[in-house]
Amino acid sequence: MNILDEIAGRTRERIQEEKRKQSLLDLKYRIREQERQAPSFYGALAAPGMSYICELKKASPSKGLIAPDYPYVELAREYEAAGASAIFCLTEPYYFQGADRYLQEVVQNVSIPILRKDFTVDEYMIYQAKELGASAVLLICAILEEAQVREYRQIAEELGLDALVEAHDEREVEMALNAGARIVGVNNRDLRTFEVNMQNSIRLRNMAPRDVVFISESGIKGFEDIRVLYENDVDAVLIGETLMRSHDKGEALRQLNGGTLEQLRLAV
Numbered sequence: 001m002n003i004l005d006e007i008a009g010r011t012r013e014r015i016q017e018e019k020r021k022q023s024l025l026d027l028k029y030r031i032r033e034q035e036r037q038a039p040s041f042y043g044a045l046a047a048p049g050m051s052y053i054c055e056l057k058k059a060s061p062s063k064g065l066i067a068p069d070y071p072y073v074e075l076a077r078e079y080e081a082a083g084a085s086a087i088f089c090l091t092e093p094y095y096f097q098g099a100d101r102y103l104q105e106v107v108q109n110v111s112i113p114i115l116r117k118d119f120t121v122d123e124y125m126i127y128q129a130k131e132l133g134a135s136a137v138l139l140i141c142a143i144l145e146e147a148q149v150r151e152y153r154q155i156a157e158e159l160g161l162d163a164l165v166e167a168h169d170e171r172e173v174e175m176a177l178n179a180g181a182r183i184v185g186v187n188n189r190d191l192r193t194f195e196v197n198m199q200n201s202i203r204l205r206n207m208a209p210r211d212v213v214f215i216s217e218s219g220i221k222g223f224e225d226i227r228v229l230y231e232n233d234v235d236a237v238l239i240g241e242t243l244m245r246s247h248d249k250g251e252a253l254r255q256l257n258g259g260t261l262e263q264l265r266l267a268v
C-alpha cells in the first residue's frame with residue numbers, strides 16, 4: 001500500500017469517529033447559522049501575474065518534523081504581511097501533525113483566503129471546512145473517483161467554497177477537468193515515491209484552459225524555479241518546506257520573487 005492510500009484509509013477512520021461525536025445533520029444545521037463569508041480563493045489567485053500560496057506545515061511523511069516550534073498564527077500573519085495571496089493550512093493530524101483548531105485560529109487572524117489541506121474522502125469534511133472558516137478544500141484525484149471529485153466540488157461550491165483539484169499526471173488532469181475543476185494544482189512530487197520534478201507542472205500546463213487557475217505544487221526552492229514556471233503560464237505556486245525552514249518569511253518570499261516585491265506581482 002502506498003502512503004497516499006494509507007493516509008486516505010486512516011482519514012476515513014478518523015472521520016467515522018468524528019461523525020459519532022457530531023452527525024452530518026448537526027454539522028449542516030450549525031453551518032446554516034454561520035454568518036461569515038470567507039474570502040474567495042479563486043479570486044485571490046486569478047489576478048494577473050504569479051500568485052504565492054504559502055503552506056503551514058509542521059511535519060510531512062517525506063521530510064519528518066519540519067517545524068518543532070510551530071507558531072501557526074504568527075507564521076500566517078508573516079505570510080500575509082509578506083504578500084502571500086493565500087495559505088494552505090494542514091489539518092491532518094497523524095502524518096502532518098496538523099489540527100482543525102490551527103485552521104480555525106488562522107482564519108480569525110488573517111484576511112487572505114485559507115485552504116483546508118486535508119485528505120478529503122467524505123463529504124463530511126467539506127462541511128467541516130465550511131464550519132472552520134476555510135475558503136477552499138483540497139480534492140486529490142489519486143484517492144478519489146471522478147464522480148466523487150465532481151460531487152465534492154459541487155458540494156463545496158454550493159457552500160461558497162472553492163475546490164482545488166490536485167493531479168499528478170495526464171490522466172488525473174483530464175479527470176480534474178472532466179469533473180469541472182476551476183482550480184487545478186499539479187503536484188511536482190510523486191506522492192507514491194516522493195520524487196520531485198518541476199517539469200511535471202510545466203509539461204501539463206497546456207492541458208488546462210486559461211480560465212482554469214493552474215497551480216504548481218511542491219519542491220519550489222528559488223527564483224529560477226519561479227521564473228521558469230511563470231514563463232510557462234503557471235498562475236500560482238504552492239511553497240511549503242522552503243518557507244517553513246526560513247527564519248524571515250518576508251525576505252524568503254522576496255528572494256523567491258527575484259529580490260524584488262514588484263516583478264511577478266508579489267503584493268506588498
Ligand SMILES: O=C(O)c1ccccc1NCC(=O)[C@H](O)[C@H](O)COP(=O)(O)O
Nearest residue numbers: 060061062191217218219220239240241
Ligand atoms: O510531502 C509529503 O511527504 C506528502 C506525502 C503524502 C501526501 C502529501 C504530501 N505532501 C503534500 C505536498 O505535496 C506538499 O506539502 C506541498 O505541495 C508543498 O510542498 P513543498 O514546498 O515541497 O513543501
